[in-house]
Amino acid sequence: MQDNKFSLNLVVEKKEEMIYFSQLDTLLVLTRALRRANLPNYFTKGFRPRIKISFQGALKLGKAGKIPATFYFNKKIPPDEVIQKLNPQLPKGLRVTQPFSKTLAIDNTK
Secondary structure (H helix, E strand, O other), rough: OOOEHHHHHHEEOOHHHHHOOOHHHHHHHHHHHHHOOOEEEEEOOOOOOOEEEEEOOOOOOOOOOEEEEEEEEEOOOOOOHHHHHHHOOOOOOOOEEEEEOOHHHHHHHO
């Protein structure tokens, strides 16, 4: 059995009440929202499978900002569809916004 894994790079924006959530709590909120959005999520292998999400950094507790994240899916899905289905499932202060390329994110840090 071979699973397909497709990655999608999106920006997660934290503000308002969500700035008091730690990175692990934010991951838990995103995981629950992905399940409710009925997206073709990719699950890790092992004894306790979980939805695969990778953050490229973390925000300090109490700071608003944007976090580049990579979401993994079982099939190719357009970024607009993910954003449209995921944002209504997220709490106030947490939004998934525009896609980005990894080279663009690196160029912006210079």
